[in-house]
Amino acid sequence: QFEDFHNSHAYDLLDQYKDKVPCFNDDIQGTASVVVTGMFSAMRALKQQLKDQKVLFLGAGSAATGIAHLIADAMVEEGLTREEALARIKLFDSKGLVAKKRTAPLTPAKMPFAAEDAPAETFLEAIREIKPTAIIGVSAQGGAFTKECLEEMAKINERPIIFALSNPTSKAECTAEEAYTYTDGRCLFACGSPFKPVEYKGKTFVPRQGNNHYVFPGIGLGAIFSRAKLIPNEVFLVAAKVLADMVKPEDLERGSLYPALSEVREISAEIGAAVAGYIFDKNLAEIEKPADLKKAVKDAMWDPKHAHFIQE
Known part of the structure; x- marks a missing residue:
């Protein structure tokens, strides 16, 4: 966990040692692997391909960019160019949608996903502008996937992909119950904190954690x-x-994207x-x-x- 030497050093340490010794960073690479698993499972449920999705992240730290790069790798395997894959993934951080025209320089990890322009100042505005098929929360901002955000995702998509991955539970972007309720039971949900099964309109959903373990x-x-x-x-x-x-x-029938x-x-x-x-x-x-x-x-x-x- 190179983040223990401060988040700003995680990528630098990984880049410095990955081609010299057998090492990996679980926060960047392990998290990415598990989240991509959830996306693959969602594709099975939707009978779609990952390369056709548009993904919007809430959070743009090392975990977010690690996940984003591995999603791009998977999209490339399905036939997109690297540029096409990166264009289908966007990041939203404390300053709004990550864009090239920001006054402050972007970190190298964020730069590949930067939009040309970013008028969206709130996450709801970003959803309306980008129209993502999936939103992935790694922001540690409890409740950031608001009722309005979830309803907008359900309006845009028949089966929206909602991954609220921050933990502990107090920092989860939304609860499982909120995700299913505000999307009328149509979302494909994964979480970073444990949630009990949810009863909604006569169906029991069993959300599972996208956990590195x-x-x-x-x-x-x-x-x-x-x-x-x-x-x-x-x-x-x-x-x-x-x-x-x-x-x-x-x-999958129970809404579980993991075994x-x-x-x-x-x-x-x-x-x-x-x-x-x-x-x-x-x-x-x-x-x-x-x-x-x-x-x-x-x-x-x-x-x-x-x-x-x-x-x-």
Whole structure:
């Protein structure tokens, strides 16, 4: 967590060391992987492609820009140019919509997503101007997705994507109940704080957290197992795809964009094997690839059972 050395250093430290030692930043890259998983799951529910979405972020820190870059990577995989992908993603921070014409210079992380102009001074104005299909909150501003914002998203989209990812609960951009109520039960919702199931018009929605603990154990496992020389950014897209594939149709039916957390050990094994496979395929491993990679990775996982060491 390079942010522990202050947020302003997170990207610099990652850029300085990512091509020298096997490291990753969970706030920037792990968060991005889990959020992209949620977007992939939403695409399954909508029967659409990520490249056709327009995404508006509330918040423009290292977590937001990390997520935004990985969404752009996924859009490029689906056929867009990098420029086209970046143009479909916008950031809104404390000064309004992030734009190139600001008086104060933009940080390098924000610059790729800057709009040409930014007349929108409120988040509601930005929604009306950009008409996003998805809003992603990483602002730590409790209640920032207001009733009006949610209703506007429901007006623009048949099934709006609403990700209120800030935690703890007091800092969540909206609650699960607010999201479902103000979008008439039509939204695809993910959260950063835990929320109980929501009953709305006779249907029970089960919101799940887009939490990093879905991916970082598996990513670490795959990297350690393969003795990775480096951990390339593509690994986080690999992890997102594996996690999204583990979301069952019945999960989506209940509004859950992630698998149950009770499955985290199985999830970690699958992600670990996929990450290790990528490391081997890119010749970044310091050991030979085993014949049965999935079994070898699963066998390498720590099992929390201990022998009795107390002498009689």
